Amino acid sequence: MVTDYTGGTLPHQKVVDVPGTVVSIDPSNKLNYYHWTTEGLAGIALTLHYYPDARIMLPDNVFAREALDLFDIDPGRVVWYDPKAPTRESPGAQRYRIEALMRVDWRDVPGGHVVGPVDDPWRIHQPAAAGIRLARRHLLSKVRHEAGPKVIYVSRADAGYIRVVQDEERLLRALRAIVGPGCLHVFVAEPGKKPGVDAHESKTLLEQVALFASAELVIGPHGAGLSNIMFARDGCDLVYFPTNPMVDNCFAHLAAAVNARLHPVDAVTAYYFGPYHLDDAKIQAVVDTVTRVIQSRGWTIGSVCPTNDDDDDIKDI
Structure with missing residues (x-):
C-alpha cells in the first residue's frame, strides 16, 4: 500500500x-x-x-x-x-x-x-x-560459436596478493607440457596490471562469454574469473584450487548448476586473503589431476589440441 x-x-x-x-x-x-x-x-x-x-x-x-x-x-x-x-x-x-x-x-x-x-x-x-x-x-545465444581455446587457465596475476598463485610460471610450463604447445590459453581478467601482458586484452562480459564458450577444461584458483565456467561447454571439467578453510562452496554450486565436473586439488590451497604457494609436489598434484581429466576424455597427453589454427587468439603470460 x-x-x-x-x-x-x-x-x-x-x-x-x-x-x-x-x-x-x-x-x-x-x-x-x-x-x-x-x-x-x-x-x-x-x-x-x-x-x-x-x-x-x-x-x-x-x-x-x-x-x-x-x-x-x-x-x-x-x-x-x-x-x-x-x-x-x-x-x-x-x-x-x-x-x-x-x-x-x-x-x-x-x-x-x-x-x-x-x-x-x-x-x-x-x-x-x-x-x-x-x-x-x-x-x-548472443555469441557466434567459433573455434576458440579448448583449455583455459584462469590466472589471478592481476589481483596483487589475495589468492595469487606464486611461481605461477612454473605451473604454466608444466601444464603446457601435458596439454601441448599452443593449447593453453591463459586468461587474466585485468591483464594491464601484469607486466608483459597487453592491457587491451581486458574483456567485456560478452567477450568473456565468447572466449569460454568453447572451453572443455578450465583450471585455476578460487576467484571471480572462474565464474566464466557458467558459459563453458556442457560437461566442462574444472580443475580447482580451493581455499583453506574451505568455507565458500560457490564454485561447486556453480559447477553443479551448469553440469560441469569439479576436480579440487586438495594439495594446493590458500587462506582466503592470502596467496597460493607452490612447490614441486603441489605442481605435480595439479599435473596429475589434469592428466586424469585428459585421459577420461580420451585426449592425447601432450597433444590435447592436435590441430590449432587459432594460435593468434592464444595469449600466454
Whole structure:
C-alpha cells in the first residue's frame, strides 16, 4: 500500500513515486564480477522469465548498463540505485516510493542441509540453478560459436596478493607440457596490471562469454574469473584450487548448476586473503589431476589440441 512514509528523508531529498510492480536485483557485492555474473544475471533472467512486464531495479554500474543491451531491456523499464551510497542519507542516494516491490532471492530449503547441520551462511552467494541456466542460455545465444581455446587457465596475476598463485610460471610450463604447445590459453581478467601482458586484452562480459564458450577444461584458483565456467561447454571439467578453510562452496554450486565436473586439488590451497604457494609436489598434484581429466576424455597427453589454427587468439603470460 502506498503511504506518505519516507523513512526519514532529509529536506533536500526528493521521493520519486514509482507505480506498478518493481523487481529489485540486489547482488551481495554490486561491483564484483562473480557476484554480478551469477547473482545479478540470474536475478535478471528469472525476472524476465517470470515477470516480463515488471520494471527492474538495478545498481547503477558498468555491469548493469551492459546487461541492458545483452538482455534487450528498455532503459525506461529500469529504476536505478547508487550501489556506492552507504546510507539512505548519502549524497546521490535516490529515494523511491514503490507501489509493489519484489526482490529476487534464494535460500536453503528447510532441512536440505548440504554442508552440515547448520544452514550455510554463504548460500546468499549461490543463486538458484534455474536462474543461472536461464542466463547462460540467453548469453550463449548472443555469441557466434567459433573455434576458440579448448583449455583455459584462469590466472589471478592481476589481483596483487589475495589468492595469487606464486611461481605461477612454473605451473604454466608444466601444464603446457601435458596439454601441448599452443593449447593453453591463459586468461587474466585485468591483464594491464601484469607486466608483459597487453592491457587491451581486458574483456567485456560478452567477450568473456565468447572466449569460454568453447572451453572443455578450465583450471585455476578460487576467484571471480572462474565464474566464466557458467558459459563453458556442457560437461566442462574444472580443475580447482580451493581455499583453506574451505568455507565458500560457490564454485561447486556453480559447477553443479551448469553440469560441469569439479576436480579440487586438495594439495594446493590458500587462506582466503592470502596467496597460493607452490612447490614441486603441489605442481605435480595439479599435473596429475589434469592428466586424469585428459585421459577420461580420451585426449592425447601432450597433444590435447592436435590441430590449432587459432594460435593468434592464444595469449600466454
